[in-house]
Amino acid sequence: MEIQTLLMILIGLHVLPGVFWVGSTFVLARLGGVGAEKFTIPQLIAAGVVFITGMSLWSQTHPLSAGFGPAEQVLATGAICALGAAGVQSLFVLPAVRTLVMAGGGTTGGAARTRIAVAESVAATLLAITVVCMVIARYV
Numbered sequence: 798m799e800i801q802t803l804l805m806i807l808i809g810l811h812v813l814p815g816v817f818w819v820g821s822t823f824v825l826a827r828l829g830g831v832g833a834e835k836f837t838i839p840q841l842i843a844a845g846v847v848f849i850t851g852m853s854l855w856s857q858t859h860p861l862s863a864g865f866g867p868a869e870q871v872l873a874t875g876a877i878c879a880l881g882a883a884g885v886q887s888l889f890v891l892p893a894v895r896t897l898v899m900a901g902g903g904t905t906g907g908a909a910r911t912r913i914a915v916a917e918s919v920a921a922t923l924l925a926i927t928v929v930c931m932v933i934a935r936y937v
């Protein structure tokens with residue numbers, strides 16, 4: 798397969814789940830965590846695909862031999878923020894979602910729902926930084 802074709806496939810498989818992940822995180826933050834029961838597992842799967850395709854893109858477009866210049870530093874900042882968002886969603890949202898599911902669901906949920914809302918706001922902020930880093934990296 799030609800490298801150009803591979804890059805087009807990888808960028809498609811990178812950006813599409815990325816848009817889902819970021820978009821749904823913003824919506825969950827805005828809705829105070831309502832709907833997190835349906836979205837958290839798909840979001841974490843999307844995060845995994847974004848990470849794998851992101852690292853594959855990195856290996857093809859920014860080989861280690863080319864050094865760690867401004868573009869790589871900006872990309873790395875974005876990647877670290879994305880990993881932080883995935884960490885927040887795994888460590889705070891997922892357990893709170895389990896609590897809500899075991900309690901029988903509903904759109905309220907007291908402390909667990911509040912924890913989700915705060916965690917999604919933190920994740921959304923981190924992912925906003927990621928998106929900006931991803932799209933400016935090639936111009937720095």
Ligand code: HEM
Nearest residue numbers: 812815816847848851852854855858876879927931932935
């Ligand atoms: C672990 C996290 C991530 C890693 C390691 C990563 C890595 C990369 C790499 C290496 C590129 C190619 C840059 C280039 O061609 O010079 C890229 C592009 C891109 N990434 Fe990510 N990325 C991550 C997360 C995300 C997320 C969460 C989004 C959200 C939508 C995203 C959106 C994009 C976009 C839109 C581009 C295309 C930028 C352009 O061509 O102008 N990335 N990413």
